[in-house]
Amino acid sequence: MATNGERTCTKPLPSPSPLRNAKFFGANMRILVTGGAGFIGSHLVDRLMENEKNEVIVADNYFTGSKDNLKKWIGHPRFELIRHDVTEPLLVEVDQIFHLACPASPIFYKHNPIKTMKTNMIGTMNMLGLAKRVGARILLTSTSEVYGDPLIHPQVESYWGNVNPNGVRSCYDEGKRVAETLMFDYHRQHGVEIRIARVFNTYGPRMNIDDGRVVSNFIAQAIWHEPLTVQSPGTQTRSFCYVSDMVDGLIRLMQGDNTGPINIGNPGEFTMLQLAENVKEVINPKVEIKMVENTPDDPRQRKPDISKAKELLGWEPKVKLRDGLPLMEEDFRTRLGVPRN
Numbered sequence: 609m610a611t612n613g614e615r616t617c618t619k620p621l622p623s624p625s626p627l628r629n630a631k632f633f634g635a636n637m638r639i640l641v642t643g644g645a646g647f648i649g650s651h652l653v654d655r656l657m658e659n660e661k662n663e664v665i666v667a668d669n670y671f672t673g674s675k676d677n678l679k680k681w682i683g684h685p686r687f688e689l690i691r692h693d694v695t696e697p698l699l700v701e702v703d704q705i706f707h708l709a710c711p712a713s714p715i716f717y718k719h720n721p722i723k724t725m726k727t728n729m730i731g732t733m734n735m736l737g738l739a740k741r742v743g744a745r746i747l748l749t750s751t752s753e754v755y756g757d758p759l760i761h762p763q764v765e766s767y768w769g770n771v772n773p774n775g776v777r778s779c780y781d782e783g784k785r786v787a788e789t790l791m792f793d794y795h796r797q798h799g800v801e802i803r804i805a806r807v808f809n810t811y812g813p814r815m816n817i818d819d820g821r822v823v824s825n826f827i828a829q830a831i832w833h834e835p836l837t838v839q840s841p842g843t844q845t846r847s848f849c850y851v852s853d854m855v856d857g858l859i860r861l862m863q864g865d866n867t868g869p870i871n872i873g874n875p876g877e878f879t880m881l882q883l884a885e886n887v888k889e890v891i892n893p894k895v896e897i898k899m900v901e902n903t904p905d906d907p908r909q910r911k912p913d914i915s916k917a918k919e920l921l922g923w924e925p926k927v928k929l930r931d932g933l934p935l936m937e938e939d940f941r942t943r944l945g946v947p948r949n
């Protein structure tokens with residue numbers, strides 16, 4: 609059984625490092641965001657920076673992220689950007705760590721699977737070591753992929769999953785499972801304060817145009833008048849959460865009292881053919897839909913049970929897919945320089 613979210617460890621929390629008190633004048637919370645130059649991370653940074661009491665440090669190796677996503681904060685006195693790979697130790701003094709660093713799109717995490725596993729294992733261990741040394745609270749963005757090709761639908765946090773341990777997706781899904789294990793081991797053994805979010809498919813502005821995930825692919829294809837590539841059979845389902853809702857859920861989880869794991873996602877479930885029809889209707893009614901071959905071990909269905917998030921965090925998503933798609937279209941058109949005609 610997964611934990612029910614209460615603190616399961618009676619050990620005292622590691623003592624805060626005295627250096628943590630050396631804050632930039634007004635700020636009273638210094639927050640590290642690993643992977644903060646990426647899609648979700650940069651939106652999270654925007655939200656954290658809105659609070660004048662926060663100092664934010666981003667550590668990112670720019671594998672799938674970009675300085676461009678953070679350009680409005682570069683040079684701000686409460687913001688620091690460090691080129692850093694989390695597979696190496698990091699010495700900073702912080703109160704909270706949002707640990708997001710990890711390529712998320714299947715084409716990028718499969719590109720160098722050993723590095724993906726190192727990022728999940730060694731990277732998470734490094735960030736837990738940091739949390740332990742400075743007495744910081746740490747939140748991991750785990751994934752719905754820990755449920756693998758789920759045999760229980762919708763997925764509840766107590767489900768242990770149906771995961772191929774040696775397939776082409778394993779570097780990511782098993783990597784995140786190891787990361788969750790490490791989080792709980794540091795919690796039980798050292799008293800580190802942990803939070804685990806099981807993030808379900810998230811979309812929105814700033815996704816890389818060539819990211820390879822389904823929503824960004826379909827939107828770019830619709831804008832370019834190219835056929836929408838539905839991978840067969842097209843009946844596989846996903847549930848898509850708009851990024852502002854995701855950021856809200858992550859911040860609530862960090863601020864609350866529950867360790868998790870907690871599913872954060874939008875329960876609206878769509879087949880890939882339905883998603884393609886939606887994109888067609890909203891963005892380009894003339895575009896064609898083309899069936900193409902799928903990749904191995906693609907999960908056949910996915911939908912979060914968000915009862916825990918509702919009950920424990922008072923959180924539920926607000927943005928419907930039909931409202932989120934045009935916001936993402938606008939961002940893609942601006943970046944591609946293709947105005948709506």
Ligand SMILES: NC(=O)c1ccc[n+]([C@@H]2O[C@H](COP(=O)([O-])OP(=O)(O)OC[C@H]3O[C@@H](n4cnc5c(N)ncnc54)[C@H](O)[C@@H]3O)[C@@H](O)[C@H]2O)c1
Nearest residue numbers: 643646647648669670671672673693694710712807809810
């Ligand atoms: N977007 C989703 O649908 C989704 C779903 C489930 C889980 N997640 C998780 O949320 C997090 C963010 O996802 P995203 O969609 O923003 O992806 P993203 O690829 O846009 O962002 C990941 C960021 O991590 C950085 N990074 C990768 N490896 C690193 C390393 N070794 N050291 C330092 N930085 C590194 C990348 O450069 C990038 O900026 C990831 O942990 C991902 O597993 C995302």
Ligand SMILES: O=C(O)[C@H]1O[C@H](OP(=O)(O)OP(=O)(O)OC[C@H]2O[C@@H](n3ccc(=O)[nH]c3=O)[C@H](O)[C@@H]2O)[C@H](O)[C@@H](O)[C@@H]1O
Nearest residue numbers: 712713714751752753808809821822825837838839844880
């Ligand atoms: O939410 C999650 O937990 C995970 O979901 C995604 O993995 P996946 O759902 O496979 O994401 P996509 O690559 O966007 O694929 C979604 C579905 O769309 C299909 N697809 C993808 C791309 C495309 O052009 N056409 C298409 O039909 C795929 O076959 C798959 O069934 C993310 O990429 C992971 O980072 C994340 O951890």
